[in-house]
Amino acid sequence: QSALTQPPSASGSPGQSVTISCTGTTSDVGGYNAVSWYQQHPGKAPKLIIYEVTKRPSGVPDRVSGSKSGNTASLTVSGLQAEDEAEYYCFSYTVNDNWVFGGGTKLTVL
């Protein structure tokens, strides 16, 4: 199965908002409310920041949000801060009881 499609990079200045897309098909992103997002800083394990498309785990600030339209899920980070600079990955359940990651997006805070 193919990885979900994410832009390789995104950027924004402190205080701005950035949206990262994650495009799949009706067999994964579009077929289930089972998209989650993970933040990974260099040399660290990933961390869950959004699950079930829109939900935030405790401890994740409300300036982080998720949404979905059709086969594309999106992650929005508002009020960008230096600590938001990281790699971001989407993850979706797929048909046949499989899961697939997106290719990852490197977010740079200018």
Add this chain to the structure above:
Amino acid sequence: EVQLEQSGAEVKKPGESLRISCKDSGHDFAKFWIGWVRQVPGKGLEWMGLTYFGGSDTRYSPSFQGQVTISNDKSISTAFLQWSSLKASDTAMYYCARQKDFYIHSWGQGTLVTVSS
């Protein structure tokens, strides 16, 4: 806090076998699946498959089916990822991850596997 404790870094030669482990110290570990995720240096995350502590069910990504073996020993709340014959292309960081309800709840610290002659 749930802890997934992975075994230490490994350096192996091509053709050798290897098994790495992931111990789940959570009191409710039997409710969760343990997945394995590969990250080649400088590259993205790849979902490999997962195993269920509550039974013997195991699922594999088509990309990894036949390349690795995923298993678990419920009596010691530990999951395993195994290779019978390593290749240089298996060099990567391998993370175990607690999965339930379609997402990954928590991650291990990672095990670096280096395969080099």
